[in-house]
Amino acid sequence: MALAFGVLEVTDSAAWLSAVTTAALVPMLATLLLGGGVADRYRRDTVLRLTSLGAGLTQAGVALLLLAHQHPAFLLPLSGLNGVFQGLTRPRCAASSRI
Numbered sequence: 001m002a003l004a005f006g007v008l009e010v011t012d013s014a015a016w017l018s019a020v021t022t023a024a025l026v027p028m029l030a031t032l033l034l035g036g037g038v039a040d041r042y043r044r045d046t047v048l049r050l051t052s053l054g055a056g057l058t059q060a061g062v063a064l065l066l067l068a069h070q071h072p073a074f075l076l077p078l079s080g081l082n083g084v085f086q087g088l089t090r091p092r093c094a095a096s097s098r099i
Helices: 003-009 012-043 043-066 073-099
Strands: none
Touching: 003 012, 003 043, 003 073, 012 043, 012 073, 043 073
16 A cells, blocks of 8 residues: 555656556466465475565565655565565465465
């Protein structure tokens, strides 16, 4: 939610908002299948620690870019990486609830 308001504040453009959102959604969907394999292969705590660390670092980068009022094009790779980490995390969380 904060990302949406941040992008709109910096650009005032719905096109950039959809680009940044899509940059996170597409990699997340692409890595969900891989995330299922990672969830089956590795320990839950290891996967969640590493993916949470990666997601936290990318979100910190997004926050720095938004606070510095940088062009939203710089947000696209960070949003993509955040989507990858989400795609790796979600199957592990879903697998743990079935046990």
